[in-house]
Amino acid sequence: MPAPDDVDPAGAVTGTPCALLRLEGLAVAVAAILAYRHLDAGWGTFALLILAPDLSLLSYLAGPGVGAALYNAAHSYLLPALLAGIGLALGRHWPAAVALIWVAHIGIDRALGYGLKYPRGFRLTHLGRIGKAPRDGDQKRSPD
Template identity: 65%
Template sequence: MSAAETPGAVRGTPRLLLRLEGAALALAAILGYRATGEGWGLFALLILAPDLSMLGYLAGPAPGAMLYNAAHTTLAPAAIGALGLALGSALPVALALIWLAHIGIDRTFGYGLKYRAGFGFTHLGVIGKPHDDGAGKPVPD
């Protein structure tokens, strides 16, 4: 499957904007984490924790994509952060911000939500492959 055949893969300026949006999310989450007063050891320990969801690929591409996507959308960390704020508890807020920082960093580097075609097929394009139209003609990033 080429980049052009990847359903919903974004290219061009929208792709750049989504990556910049990821960078903004990561920066905001890191600055927010700093404000929680939690130690940077916790941040270092957990920043890659969402990538444990890749273990779902051991069961195949469809369950892998489902588990990876569940761990790499902002919905769960936003809910946990909101709950922490509502309860006045810094730890859930800090955990949510670490999770959001991870998602933002992934988006910045082009690791998008996965399609069932395989790990490398994301909404931000194909990971690790030059972008072409399937006939060898480059497609603008």
């Protein structure tokens, strides 16, 4: 059975759905940044924490399966949504502010095409391959 037109054989979304997912990431990032501005939590904190989710890249030292799982956990909207919900339920601004920074990071990543990872390789994401694709005839082909 051939793959649908908007899905590549590696499982990544392509075409219009991919463009919409990237625009959605941009919209989420802008909304999170504007909401963070409304909280008035300080731009120093924002600058300090905006790249914190990328610390999950260190989990790739334990192998691609563990790396993909922990990277995806840090780059899914699930955990920051829970953190924001807890902050709002407790009437605390700090958890909500951290969650908004986290959501902004994820949205920016998605807008740039950095999607959730497949365990087959770091460069394989739900939004397509990141980085340079191997050229035809390359001797060194890696699964990522």
